[in-house]
Amino acid sequence: MAGPFSWLDERYALKEFLQENFTQRLIPKNLSWFGCLGGLSLVAFCIQVGTGIFLMCFYIPSASEAFNSLQYVKHSAQFGWLVQKLHLVGAQVMVGCVLGHMLRVLFKGIYKKPRELHWVSGASLFLLTLTVAYTGTRLPPERFYTWNVKAGGQALASPTAVTKYEVGEAPDGKRFSNYRLPFFYAMHVALIPLVMIMFMGFHFTMVRRTGISEPL
Amino acid sequence: MKDYTKDYSPEELEPFFPNELLRHLLVIFLLIIVEFVGIAFLPETAQDRVSQQSASGGYQPKPLWFLLPVYGLFKLVPSKTACFVLLGCGAMAFISLPFWDRAKERRLWKKRGLFEAVIIWLIIFLILGVSGRFL
Ligand code: HEM
Numbered sequence: 222m223a224g225p226f227s228w229l230d231e232r233y234a235l236k237e238f239l240q241e242n243f244t245q246r247l248i249p250k251n252l253s254w255f256g257c258l259g260g261l262s263l264v265a266f267c268i269q270v271g272t273g274i275f276l277m278c279f280y281i282p283s284a285s286e287a288f289n290s291l292q293y294v295k296h297s298a299q300f301g302w303l304v305q306k307l308h309l310v311g312a313q314v315m316v317g318c319v320l321g322h323m324l325r326v327l328f329k330g331i332y333k334k335p336r337e338l339h340w341v342s343g344a345s346l347f348l349l350t351l352t353v354a355y356t357g358t359r360l361p362p363e364r365f366y367t368w369n370v371k372a373g374g375q376a377l378a379s380p381t382a383v384t385k386y387e388v389g390e391a392p393d394g395k396r397f398s399n400y401r402l403p404f405f406y407a408m409h410v411a412l413i414p415l416v417m418i419m420f421m422g423f424h425f426t427m428v429r430r431t432g433i434s435e436p437l
Numbered sequence: 438m439k440d441y442t443k444d445y446s447p448e449e450l451e452p453f454f455p456n457e458l459l460r461h462l463l464v465i466f467l468l469i470i471v472e473f474v475g476i477a478f479l480p481e482t483a484q485d486r487v488s489q490q491s492a493s494g495g496y497q498p499k500p501l502w503f504l505l506p507v508y509g510l511f512k513l514v515p516s517k518t519a520c521f522v523l524l525g526c527g528a529m530a531f532i533s534l535p536f537w538d539r540a541k542e543r544r545l546w547k548k549r550g551l552f553e554a555v556i557i558w559l560i561i562f563l564i565l566g567v568s569g570r571f572l
Contacts, residue, residue: 241438246453249445257464264465268472303476310475314468316503327534327555330543337535344532355504432439 249433256433258322263421265315272308273410275301280360282406291361312354319350331434339431342424349417356409360402499570506562509569 230236279298281290294301323343326332332340441450451457500508507524514520530537542548545555 243454243458244452246438247441247450248453248457249441250449250451252457254460254464257461260461261464261468264468306476306479307472310472310479313479313501313503314472314475318468320503328545330538330545330548332535332538333543334535340535341532344534348528348532351503351507354501355507358500358504429438432441 252433255321255325258318258325259428262315262318262322265311265318266417266421268311269308269315270414272304272311275304276308277410280406282360282402284402287360287402312357316350316354319347323347329434335431336427336434339424339427342420342427346417346420346424349413349420353409353413353417356405356413359405360409502566505567505569506565507569509565509567509572512572513565513568 226235276294279290279294279301281287291305294305296302326340326343499505510523511517511520514523538548538551540548540551545552
């Protein structure tokens with residue numbers, strides 16, 4: 222056998238990997254369809270990452286620019302409206318999948334020995350999923366009362382050495398600085414997704430070790 | 438990787454490829470359909486409504502449905518610290534479930550006590566969610 226496959230196979234034992242994980246792998250019959258919800262949560266997460274990277278190319282986390290940048294994505298960027306809405310709908314679908322997956326595990330008691338740590342990592346993933354969705358909803362400008370911000374906007378366009386100065390006042394009298402938006406943005410696109418990927422690593426390693434639970 | 442051939446007889450097993458792989462592809466396809474149905478029928482973000490209504494100052498954007506219970510909690514309980522303490526305790530109890538539910542029985546609906554606790558928990562979430570929506 223010659224060609225790129227055998228070249229790779231020689232270095233990474235691809236054939237063995239494919240046989241072990243796919244072509245020669247045997248699994249119990251009659252697994253429940255609800256068992257797919259964990260895998261679906263992963264697929265939904267990947268869709269969020271993909272559409273999120275697209276949105277990162279346009280969105281500007283600044284009180285004066287956020288609104289315009291989102292308008293650009295929705296109305297001018299090619300397929301921007303589709304990707305932006307897919308990200309919004311996808312978030313709700315992902316929460317639905319993770320919630321369904323968690324309820325199945327809870328109702329069937331699949332968290333019992335030897336799967337306690339599957340639950341610990343999974344429950345943390347559930348809370349992280351909610352947190353990442355929350356930080357995401359803080360990014361569109363309507364969430365910080367764009368239209369009611371008094372004395373915001375223009376001042377930001379000029380460079381400044383002042384740190385943490387306030388850019389606006391909401392109708393309820395609360396003042397806020399421009400740093401609020403970059404903070405939520407950093408949480409939403411970097412810290413929480415990274416922690417989630419780490420927890421998924423734990424989760425999948427443990428699921429692979431114990432295998433799927435038997436039907437009750 | 439868990440080897441199922443040790444615990445199951447050959448008649449109880451089936452190949453992962455293509456059987457299980459096709460099932461996975463089918464549900465992934467369904468997930469994509471659900472997302473596109475959502476794109477077609479779910480309303481736009483609140484943005485347009487905000488531009489119309491908040492010019493007059495009266496519009497309060499609401500969080501997405503799954504965040505409403507937490508939002509409702511902050512509306513109902515006046516002290517922010519108390520809310521964070523409640524949320525923190527709830528999260529700890531949730532994450533540590535396998536360590537305090539020591540019953541032999543696995544099925545939730547056969548477990549006295551825990552089953553009722555879960556139902557009460559769900560009702561509390563529902564009430565908080567509804568109050569978050571309408572308060
Ligand atoms: C981002 C969120 C999550 C992802 C991507 C994910 C992914 C997965 C996958 C792919 C599996 C293996 C197949 C399956 O049984 O579905 C699995 C199993 C499992 N998950 Fe999750 N999960 C997530 C959240 C959770 C949550 C919230 C819990 C519970 C609180 C949880 C608890 C478990 C348990 C106990 C298993 C073993 C199931 C079994 O043996 O049948 N996971 N997860």
